[in-house]
Amino acid sequence: MESLTGSARHPVLSLNSNNRSFTIYFSDLGFTNDERHKYEYKLDGYDDEWIIVENDPSATYYDIPTGRYTFKVRQAGSPSTESRMDVRMSHVFSTFEWALMAIAAIAVAIAIFLYMRHRRVLYGIAQGEYTPLHDGNSEGETGTNGSVPADEDTKYRTTRLSEKECRNILRKLDTLMRTERPFTNPDLKLSELATMIGYNSHALSYTFNQHLRINYYDYVNEFRVKAFKEMLEKDPNLVKYTISAMASKCGFSSRASFFRYFKKFAGTTPAEYMKSLK
Structure with a gap:
């Protein structure tokens, strides 16, 4: 009852x-x-x-x-x-059925994790976010002299861009970076930059790696460092703001990334540079 x-x-x-x-x-x-x-x-x-x-x-x-x-x-x-x-x-699940469901759930979770990680890696490669590791560099950047390793050539053997086409791409890109300043977007992707100048991401990646012999991140972050320096030179009173706040306005997504690239392109630390302007 x-x-x-x-x-x-x-x-x-x-x-x-x-x-x-x-x-x-x-x-x-x-x-x-x-x-x-x-x-x-x-x-x-x-x-x-x-x-x-x-x-x-x-x-x-x-x-x-x-x-x-x-x-x-x-x-x-x-x-x-x-x-x-x-x-x-x-339905009342038995211990055996609960165990089977738990195993199945774990298997599905692992499969989803591996699938998503695989997609992120493929997407990162397509956007120029992942480059092969060389010379012990753990951040996927080029060597200390900014050159691209020789085996990068293999990846672009099917790409047919003339010297003239590469120069045309760089001219359009330079104009875009100076007038519209897309580098201030911290989430800017190589594919988005390529679309803005009317090319595909593979052509732009080829131009960076084979023509300029630098990677995408070096190119964009150098503009961000220049923007930071120009901002201080135009208005020295900006030193009262935090470095992180000013770096963020220039497109840097993290303080660590800003310090690393500023030292690389300016040859000094942000604090030392700001001190030199006083």
Whole structure:
């Protein structure tokens, strides 16, 4: 009876997969004529037709699948006497099933992680964000002299850009960087820069690596360093602001990145440079 809830008019029988077989007893104490002790019942969602019983007011079911059903019973041939009861059969997971689901969830999580990491790497390569490591440089930058290793040539063997085309790309790019200053966007991608000048990212990457012999990040961050220096030279009073705030206005996304590139292109630290302007 603890499985029976709801109201007298609308009872609900709740069972689980450990009790998939059950018997429902029913009666109508108002029937005095034995000939009227004839019932018909049906479990909607399981039985296709009404089942008629005589002098045996009960219905037994075995191995009912998980789901929601409605048990109906009435005096045979008298729809107006119908009574209903909802039957809800839920599934109880065994220890073995829980273990299988846990293993499956872990496998799916690992697969998603590997897939996303693979996509990030491929996207980074397409955007020029990942370059091969050389000379112990852990940040994927070029060597200390700014040159690109010889094996970079292999990657561009299928690219056919003439010297004239490379110079045209650089001319458009230089104009764009000086007039529209897209480098102030800390999330600027190589593909976005290429689109702005009407080329694809592979052509722009080729121009950087094979024509200028530098990588994309060196090119963009040098403009950011120049912008920082120009900002201070035009208004020395800006020294009252924090270095991080000014670097952020120039497009640097982190303090560490700003200090590294400033030292690389200015040959001194930001603090020393600001001190020299006083």
